[in-house]
Amino acid sequence: QVELVESGGGLVQAGGSLRLSCAASGRTFSGYTMGWFRQAPGKEREFVAAINLYKSTAYADSMKGRFTISRDNAKNTVYLQMNSLKPEDTAVYYCTARSSVGVRTVPNEYPYWGQGTQVTVSS
Numbered sequence: 001q002v003e004l005v006e007s008g009g010g011l012v013q014a015g016g017s018l019r020l021s022c023a024a025s026g027r028t029f030s031g032y033t034m035g036w037f038r039q040a041p042g043k044e045r046e047f048v049a050a051i052n053l054y055k056s057t058a059y060a061d062s063m064k065g066r067f068t069i070s071r072d073n074a075k076n077t078v079y080l081q082m083n084s085l086k087p088e089d090t091a092v093y094y095c096t097a098r099s100s101v102g103v104r105t106v107p108n109e110y111p112y113w114g115q116g117t118q119v120t121v122s123s
Contacts, residue, residue: 002026002112004095009117012085016121020080022095022114030073033098035110036080038091038119047105048093049080058103085121092116 035050096110
């Protein structure tokens with residue numbers, strides 16, 4: 001069992017930056033693939049980024065060059081650095097985890113989810 005707790009969300013102006021953090025419980029964190037998804041009101045949950053134990057990463061096309069996912073296995077924490085934020089980035093951001101090494105972009109591939117953190121980007 002893995003418990004995930006996100007933090008770092010908030011209100012920011014367009015063009016600004018935020019760094020989300022996700023603290024994970026469990027001694028096998030280093031072996032998990034960690035991901036971030038987001039969901040805006042009235043929209044489907046969508047993939048943002050993921051990173052595996054080899055620190056291979058994947059990003060949604062609209063986030064490439066603006067968002068960076070990273071992990072600190074010593075702290076059992078994964079981060080999402082978000083730069084050049086746009087109003088359309090407004091959403092609840094969820095941290096996710098799966099025990100396999102494959103970096104996946106589909107929500108159903110991740111059995112563990114945090115409670116989410118709100119990110120609001122004003123224009």
